[in-house]
Amino acid sequence: MSLAEWRAMPVLGQNSLSGLGNSVIKFGPVRGVCAGDSGVDSLPMSFRTEAESKANVVVCGYAYSEGIGTTTMWAPASISIGELSASDVQYKFLDDHLYEISVTGNARLLDEVMSGLRAKWGEPTTVVNDTTQNKAGATFPHTVRSWVNPAAIIRVETPFSKIDDLNVSYTTAAGLAKIDAIEKAMNPDINKM
Numbered sequence: 025m026s027l028a029e030w031r032a033m034p035v036l037g038q039n040s041l042s043g044l045g046n047s048v049i050k051f052g053p054v055r056g057v058c059a060g061d062s063g064v065d066s067l068p069m070s071f072r073t074e075a076e077s078k079a080n081v082v083v084c085g086y087a088y089s090e091g092i093g094t095t096t097m098w099a100p101a102s103i104s105i106g107e108l109s110a111s112d113v114q115y116k117f118l119d120d121h122l123y124e125i126s127v128t129g130n131a132r133l134l135d136e137v138m139s140g141l142r143a144k145w146g147e148p149t150t151v152v153n154d155t156t157q158n159k160a161g162a163t164f165p166h167t168v169r170s171w172v173n174p175a176a177i178i179r180v181e182t183p184f185s186k187i188d189d190l191n192v193s194y195t196t197a198a199g200l201a202k203i204d205a206i207e208k209a210m211n212p213d214i215n216k217m
Contacts, residue, residue, distance in 0.1 A: 058085075084116075085101075114126045149172045164183060179191075
């Protein structure tokens with residue numbers, strides 16, 4: 025899918041806070057926005073790696089504006105996943121084509137995510153079950169499940185960045201290879217360890 029095709033799609037996100045607006049805080053409609061769009065100073069979901077920045081990856085997502093007086097900020101919209109939702113969803117475009125979708129949400133999404141992925145793709149091609157530890161020393165179960173084929177990689181990891189979250193990423197193999205090559209050119213020592 026091209027960036028133009030993504031922009032033309034119906035908006036998938038929703039603003040669960042829109043009914044809370046008052047005379048001080050004004051919420052705009054949910055829309056598809058990309059880092060660098062006119063009027064979009066910063067997006068909370070616009071993270072790019074150094075290699076992605078060098079490759080001019082465009083990061084997009086569904087968001088809405090929050091205005092107080094003359095100050096406007098952007099907040100991520102929620103995306104429904106089964107009975108639950110996630111508000112950290114990134115669409116990354118490389119050479120004007122979608123190469124990655126990343127969804128980070130509460131770990132309670134795991135059953136919904138896995139049932140949907142299994143229904144569409146079957147059992148994961150690899151499963152890693154181990155443990156992770158927080159700064160206080162507590163140990164928690166950790167799992168990474170992947171579906172890999174010549175065209176794409178789907179990866180589910182929980183916990184991901186916090187002890188109670190998960191991440192689902194869909195990445196094209198060609199896009200990942202290009203970003204990997206840029207990373208290796210930027211850091212030749214990366215393969216030493």
